[in-house]
Amino acid sequence: MRQTMATMALVLAAGTAAAQIAPAVVYSMGEKFDGSFNEAAYRGAERFKTETGIDYRDFVVSNEAQFEQAHRRFARLPANPIVGVGFLQTAAVTTVAKEFPALRFTVIDSVVDLPNVQSVLFKEHEGSFLVGMAAALAAKSGKIGFVGGMDIPLIRKFACGYEQGARHANPRIELIQNMTGSTPAAWTDPARGAELARGQIDRGADVIYAAAGTTGLGVLQAAKDRGKLSIGVDSNQNHLHPGSVLTSMLKRVDLATYESFKAARDGSWKAGVRVLGLKEGGVDWALDRHNAGLIGAEMKAKVEAAKADIVAGKITVHDYMSNNRCGA
Amino acid sequence: MDELLVPLLSTLGATLRVATPLILCAMAGLVSERSGVIDIGLEGKMLAAAFSAAAMAAVSGSAWAGLGAGILTAVMLSGVHGFACITHKGDQVVSGVAINILVSGLTIVLGMAWFQRGGQTPQLPPEARFMPVWLGHNLMVYFALGLVPLVAWVLGGTRFGLRLRAVGENPQAVDTAGISVEGLRYRAVLIGGVLTGIAGTYLAIAQNAGFSRDMSAGQGYIALAAMIFGKWRPWPTLGACLMFGLLDAVAIRLQGVAIAGIGEVPVQLVQALPYALTVILLAGFIGKAVAPRAIGVPYVKDRT
Numbered sequence: 001m002r003q004t005m006a007t008m009a010l011v012l013a014a015g016t017a018a019a020q021i022a023p024a025v026v027y028s029m030g031e032k033f034d035g036s037f038n039e040a041a042y043r044g045a046e047r048f049k050t051e052t053g054i055d056y057r058d059f060v061v062s063n064e065a066q067f068e069q070a071h072r073r074f075a076r077l078p079a080n081p082i083v084g085v086g087f088l089q090t091a092a093v094t095t096v097a098k099e100f101p102a103l104r105f106t107v108i109d110s111v112v113d114l115p116n117v118q119s120v121l122f123k124e125h126e127g128s129f130l131v132g133m134a135a136a137l138a139a140k141s142g143k144i145g146f147v148g149g150m151d152i153p154l155i156r157k158f159a160c161g162y163e164q165g166a167r168h169a170n171p172r173i174e175l176i177q178n179m180t181g182s183t184p185a186a187w188t189d190p191a192r193g194a195e196l197a198r199g200q201i202d203r204g205a206d207v208i209y210a211a212a213g214t215t216g217l218g219v220l221q222a223a224k225d226r227g228k229l230s231i232g233v234d235s236n237q238n239h240l241h242p243g244s245v246l247t248s249m250l251k252r253v254d255l256a257t258y259e260s261f262k263a264a265r266d267g268s269w270k271a272g273v274r275v276l277g278l279k280e281g282g283v284d285w286a287l288d289r290h291n292a293g294l295i296g297a298e299m300k301a302k303v304e305a306a307k308a309d310i311v312a313g314k315i316t317v318h319d320y321m322s323n324n325r326c327g328a
Numbered sequence: 329m330d331e332l333l334v335p336l337l338s339t340l341g342a343t344l345r346v347a348t349p350l351i352l353c354a355m356a357g358l359v360s361e362r363s364g365v366i367d368i369g370l371e372g373k374m375l376a377a378a379f380s381a382a383a384m385a386a387v388s389g390s391a392w393a394g395l396g397a398g399i400l401t402a403v404m405l406s407g408v409h410g411f412a413c414i415t416h417k418g419d420q421v422v423s424g425v426a427i428n429i430l431v432s433g434l435t436i437v438l439g440m441a442w443f444q445r446g447g448q449t450p451q452l453p454p455e456a457r458f459m460p461v462w463l464g465h466n467l468m469v470y471f472a473l474g475l476v477p478l479v480a481w482v483l484g485g486t487r488f489g490l491r492l493r494a495v496g497e498n499p500q501a502v503d504t505a506g507i508s509v510e511g512l513r514y515r516a517v518l519i520g521g522v523l524t525g526i527a528g529t530y531l532a533i534a535q536n537a538g539f540s541r542d543m544s545a546g547q548g549y550i551a552l553a554a555m556i557f558g559k560w561r562p563w564p565t566l567g568a569c570l571m572f573g574l575l576d577a578v579a580i581r582l583q584g585v586a587i588a589g590i591g592e593v594p595v596q597l598v599q600a601l602p603y604a605l606t607v608i609l610l611a612g613f614i615g616k617a618v619a620p621r622a623i624g625v626p627y628v629k630d631r632t
Contacts, residue, residue: 179583188541192580
């Protein structure tokens with residue numbers, strides 16, 4: 001707080017042209033350092049702070065009812081822009097953004113159609129396409145698996161992109177697909193995730209992609225225990241089991257947060273829907289020292305070539321949510 | 329041959345893995361309830377033990393230290409339950425539910441404060457877990473299977489077991505014989521604590537590699553249901569636990585598989601299967617389940 005005031009005083013004294021802003025971020029359910037979604041938003045905000053010296057406020061909710069309170073509290077300060085992370089905040093952002101039409105809001109993973117709200121979506125199907133290719137190229141058995149969290153269209157979108165990528169690399173690939181459940185509890189059940197993964201391994205799967213929140217940790221663990229490969233999601237999860245996590249499908253929530261803050265500062269912030277795909281750097285596959293030994297030169301070349309083709313528009317990855325079907 | 333054998337073995341293996349915490353918890357509940365003390369708090373004690381075991385294993389790097397911490401925590405909660413409803417003759421259901429609610433919140437709060445990971449504990453390396461030792465299963469699975477004959481023998485064939493059962497049916501008679509009702513019930517409740525502690529430890533550091541919020545996911549209640557299915561007898565209770573485990577394992581493996589003549593079964597239907605069958609079986613097939621006669625009634629020695 002004091003730091004913020006000091007920074008603001010500095011900015012005033014220097015008389016810079018950049019707009020004065022007091023950014024804030026409201027995290028999704030769970031802790032700030034969840035190693036995944038929230039932590040990505042935190043990293044984006046931290047990057048902004050390091051680069052500009054402008055401090056931000058953040059809020060960790062302990063239940064869903066607090067989303068609206070958090071946004072309203074920040075709006076009264078006023079904080080500007082306010083970033084809400086995750087589709088659970090849709091209702092809160094809609095309500096509070098209407099009450100404070102002069103403030104700017106950014107909602108991630110959801111669409112709120114208001115003149116002062118920026119909605120950021122990701123092309124998860126494009127990133128999943130790349131990891132699907134990697135999976136198909138790494139699977140010696142010709143069988144790969146997918147474990148989703150809650151059975152919702154968003155997760156089907158991951159699965160569909162994954163399947164397309166796998167078929168692109170190997171048309172004869174066999175995909176075993178499971179969803180953990182049909183309630184939100186499906187996001188937090190690593191024991192069930194591990195059982196599903198073991199079931200897929202018993203049926204011959206060599207590589208399993210987990211798009212299931214905390215449940216996915218069980219999937220990664222089961223693959224590691226059985227000497228198979230897995231693919232992480234959202235954040236870079238390669239470090240969890242080096243040598244067993246083939247790669248991770250990155251969803252750059254940090255980028256979305258950072259860019260929203262930065263655009264507000266530069267005065268280029270716009271309301272409306274932003275869709276971040278491979279081209280915009282919003283999704284990607286993760287390459288680092290933890291999986292360097294797993295990604296061969298040939299695999300890397302093939303996946304990177306497909307990535308370039310998607311960016312150039314030569315390959316179009318079908319979006320499940322466009323027609324609620326995997327296939328046009 | 330392999331087409332049939334591999335899925336069969338894999339399903340049986342999964343059945344054992346899923347049933348292990350149920351067996352441990354159901355035996356804990358059985359010992360406690362045969363002595364006349366209702367144990368609704370199985371769920372909470374298991375969850376608390378899971379958290380302490382994972383936290384201890386993460387800090388110390390030792391699976392055995394984790395097991396010790398898990399058992400200690402569950403025994404302490406059992407002590408609280410005993411203190412409330414044996415010493416102070418409180419309502420056993422209320423005390424058990426209180427434990428469940430307390431633990432469900434406390435584990436997350438402590439987890440957030442200690443590990444800053446949204447209530448989870450860090451992922452554990454293999455050294456800090458109980459890894460498979462024989463035929464793909466870990467020590468605790470075999471312990472759970474060995475426990476059933478042990479409980480059956482203790483309850484059915486030892487002096488302690490006979491007294492324990494008597495205290496659940498007719499505490500006055502036991503008291504008249506000059507044996508402490510409270511002492512026996514305390515012992516039963518604490519044995520239950522040890523077993524739920526092992527169950528929780530299994531969840532956190534054998535079946536999984538760390539604690540996550542509400543990871544017991546209602547298994548304590550399912551264990552209670554299995555115990556009632558089994559009419560408070562060890563062997564039938566084991567059967568019920570294995571049946572629940574099998575249903576769960578089958579549900580997992582049926583998903584996304586096309587069955588001859590039917591086609592692919594919808595995910596939702598497969599997931600509802602264990603619950604639907606439970607209702608049907610409970611409603612029609614097990615006959616009358618008669619609880620120990622003195623269950624839920626605190627023993628009052630002197631009414632003057």
